[in-house]
Amino acid sequence: MAAIKTIGILTSGGDAPGMNAAIRAVTRSAIFSGFKVKGIYRGYKGLIDDEIVDFHTQNVSNIIQQGGTILKTARSKEFPTPEGHQQAYDNMKKEGIDALVVIGGDGSLTGARQFASEYDVPIIGLPGTIDNDLYGTDHTIGYDTALNTIMWCVDRIRDTATSHERLFFIEVMGRNAGFLALNGAIASGAEAAIIPEISTEVDQLAELIQNGFRKTKNSSIVLVAESPITGGAMGLAERVRKEYPQYDVRVTILGHLQRGGSPTAQDRILASRMGSAAIDALLEGQRNVMIGDANDEIVYVPFSKAIKNDKPIDRDLLNILRRLSI
Amino acid sequence: MAAIKTIGILTSGGDAPGMNAAIRAVTRSAIFSGFKVKGIYRGYKGLIDDEIVDFHTQNVSNIIQQGGTILKTARSKEFPTPEGHQQAYDNMKKEGIDALVVIGGDGSLTGARQFASEYDVPIIGLPGTIDNDLYGTDHTIGYDTALNTIMWCVDRIRDTATSHERLFFIEVMGRNAGFLALNGAIASGAEAAIIPEISTEVDQLAELIQNGFRKTKNSSIVLVAESPITGGAMGLAERVRKEYPQYDVRVTILGHLQRGGSPTAQDRILASRMGSAAIDALLEGQRNVMIGDANDEIVYVPFSKAIKNDKPIDRDLLNILRRLSI
Amino acid sequence: MAAIKTIGILTSGGDAPGMNAAIRAVTRSAIFSGFKVKGIYRGYKGLIDDEIVDFHTQNVSNIIQQGGTILKTARSKEFPTPEGHQQAYDNMKKEGIDALVVIGGDGSLTGARQFASEYDVPIIGLPGTIDNDLYGTDHTIGYDTALNTIMWCVDRIRDTATSHERLFFIEVMGRNAGFLALNGAIASGAEAAIIPEISTEVDQLAELIQNGFRKTKNSSIVLVAESPITGGAMGLAERVRKEYPQYDVRVTILGHLQRGGSPTAQDRILASRMGSAAIDALLEGQRNVMIGDANDEIVYVPFSKAIKNDKPIDRDLLNILRRLSI
């Protein structure tokens, strides 16, 4: 393999707070180690459209606290095609890019894996997604911030909730996984979390709430992971209203604000460690691995492992949630 | 009129951040001036159910920064009835309460006015509502905090918005008035505000957005006041999707989190000034007035004036919003 | 007077949150009205060093929520000299700048006034300073944010303060004026505010605190305006420790963090209204005035008035503070 001289960075998929901190860490670690750096705008789309610029240490000054990503992201229907791959590869050659660092979720890593299977380009992935559902890493960049954003919102609803007898269903992100809903519920002192990994009967839920109301004459708060399996907050609200018309049910859908915001300390530090590790990995000759954080140690997780496997929910947390909502 | 010896405080209607700061100011100003104080829980309902306790300076320690209201609020269908009024009056007599301070929105002040028209009880109202729609006062307690909460949320959506070409409709509170939507739009740099005071054709809106997209390849954000007149964010999204199917439209409904949260400095200071002024008003023999803040001066606004009149929107702000979204 | 074609913008003096929102408002209002815009970096220094660039609507995208100022500020010993003025004027001519908008505090407006007295250049000033001490405007851009920053810090100290019997002196900015200290004290529920406008004997202070301790066994918090007159938090702590050695006295000096941070809604809206008004003023032929906000109306305040006069403190607030700390 030829020596790597120039590294390209891109962010892809949904935004995650901390992506900018990661871009900064990759850029400065690379330059510190003697590499040149190119920033690729709008994810894989920018690789195809050749939206590529030189990146210096100054390009990443003062971005560590900014949400979003200065490199933007975008969807690209073209990239996964053979023509898309070819165009991307040609542009990389044109720009002299020898290796790629891709920051994104499992969709982005899947794209990286496919591309790497056809072309001889070392790619390192950083887990940038608020969902925390990538196997092989305890934490993904953006998860801690999203958790705190959810908690901040629920704290506010709780202020008003204690004054009235209402049942609040708050929908949070996590299409396939309940990490945000379950941990968000514990952090905000909610009564329950409805997650795709566990089936919840409306009766169980109603009993929980009944207990809450009887106890305090206050309101109850339930976090619901957006998911066809849970039915989402709207679906759940419908079912409860139908069978228990005496409850005053309210729905809040937090939506995209969960993907933004200035990253927390955890996310900035994680992004800095992972971005730095990406360069170390390339220096060690690693390729097609995702940088993971396992037991506070940096690990290399083959793309196939990171994408294909489900990350189990911590069932102890469910017990804790139940105990603490008495 | 007999001398006032004991003052009762209650909070009624929707929660507003700063209600606790107001309770604290009324309580301590009253005690400082030689009065006794009683706290009435759950608004007018507590007056009927006799949920009334003695309040001392210590009851209001360390509540200035708390959202919600320690006295809670509740709806009471009974209170507006003759029986309800009689029961309330009897309980007041029983507890020795000579005067009332009512903190709430126009519904609460209406209730106060009706009660005062039947019974000889001096009542002072404090404008506690996030809507800022009470005539006679430039600011209501809770408005500044709600504005900042909305801005905080839109800032987060903006982080993700700059990375994709989307059209975000964000629904904010303000059933009859566009203060939160219009000021929230200016504060968060949104493209437009759809408010009940101004009719907006879908074409005008689409043109605005088209301009935004063409210019920057970024997303556009529009704040929408919840109101049958605007159709709410959902209704507007439907209309736009139908006529302009090429737009990727997203809806966020902020909901009740707008009513909670630690009050801002403005709201704490306003609540402190108004709470203190309520006691001054009683000492001066005032009755059945709402404490208002006009041009930074404390004024007394007769209940009839505060409730009946519409507060006009500042049209200059509409022009400023248009200019600044080019 | 020749028609204005190009407007130059600069920020000068200490940073104030909202300066970026003001830059955005001036830039976009100017372009909307047909002007060209030039951004001048590092205040008056940039005018002398010719650090001037074209500004378009895109230069000010997404800066409304950022603290600090994208145009930076700096001190310039040269500018007030005749040579400095000449150099500045020559560069303005070179760049085609016909009018200036200066955003800063009284030092910056003084510089503007002097320059305008020698050269025929219309200058409009925007009050950008956290001190709120400019005569003619109820609010300066940055004051509300600084107030909330102080309040946020004191809230945190209060959390720990209730657990121990301590006396906290917290020093806040306001070299000549007690606005931040006094309003900050009310907003955070502190026991007292030591400000340059009022002399406070150590005995008075000690009595206040004694009252606090006796009452609650909790700590007391006192806000102190940095000022030779008050002696600052350190000086006051020394005097109290000497005469009352039984108190456990702690000092916190908030420092420069008071000048940063994402601006609040009030500051962003004020900056937007004032920035827009600056362009209106130039269109109306106004010159050498500061845009003020008086009773929520935009007013033009001659530089001489804004700089020379003291803005009185609201003495009612002192009474309210005393009442509410019982």
Next chain:
Amino acid sequence: MAAIKTIGILTSGGDAPGMNAAIRAVTRSAIFSGFKVKGIYRGYKGLIDDEIVDFHTQNVSNIIQQGGTILKTARSKEFPTPEGHQQAYDNMKKEGIDALVVIGGDGSLTGARQFASEYDVPIIGLPGTIDNDLYGTDHTIGYDTALNTIMWCVDRIRDTATSHERLFFIEVMGRNAGFLALNGAIASGAEAAIIPEISTEVDQLAELIQNGFRKTKNSSIVLVAESPITGGAMGLAERVRKEYPQYDVRVTILGHLQRGGSPTAQDRILASRMGSAAIDALLEGQRNVMIGDANDEIVYVPFSKAIKNDKPIDRDLLNILRRLSI
């Protein structure tokens, strides 16, 4: 050993955000498991003064988001004496307390260990301190919040710092350990961290800063752990001013605000898991251990181990900090 029927809870030492979440978790887990609970006010002092009350699930409602501790803390010179221990034990017997849960730092755990060595009382410790310096647990309750508070403050100073060429020394807590300074520096993008574990020559520091200034014409930020070894921010500023008088050096001492504030999600979840585990530990017959969090697993750490050993700093972080400040 007799069966445990009643558990006493106390918080001791410096405040740490999350203590209330821990009190809530211990209380509710205990009641869920059939125990009675007593709350002991003001740490060990309350055990001696018999400031002990019954605690029910309602005592801990809505405290999860509050900073500080509802049980207060205090210093007690009496407790470590034989008489103090006897008095404490007598009061425990009087109140029927069979076991203790102590939430605090190493000083509190030392007190617990001493007491447990003389009296047959099972004690479980929870690591509540912002310093993160307890051996055997990766995280202490309060550390994540303090880290974010520091980061929030430095972000604000950075806003103003980019506008001027200054050198900011920001002192953070951590008398014996550099965790907050080092991680805070990485999270806030500072240039360096001066910590007791590593000696830093003034020349090394000056070189670092020189590099920063030369590069960007902006300011530099250095975090300094309060410690006799580092000399604190003041001491360091003195040394730098003396040898490099050309630098404009500013000092900020964050002080006690680092101990307050609403706990982050991490701290609330950690406190909930640990509080719940404390009850599990007692049910398992554990005694005189501190609940630790190692590799995300709950572990029991004998008091002697938790207190006596130093927790090493992560040297990789020092390298990362250096790389990323180029």
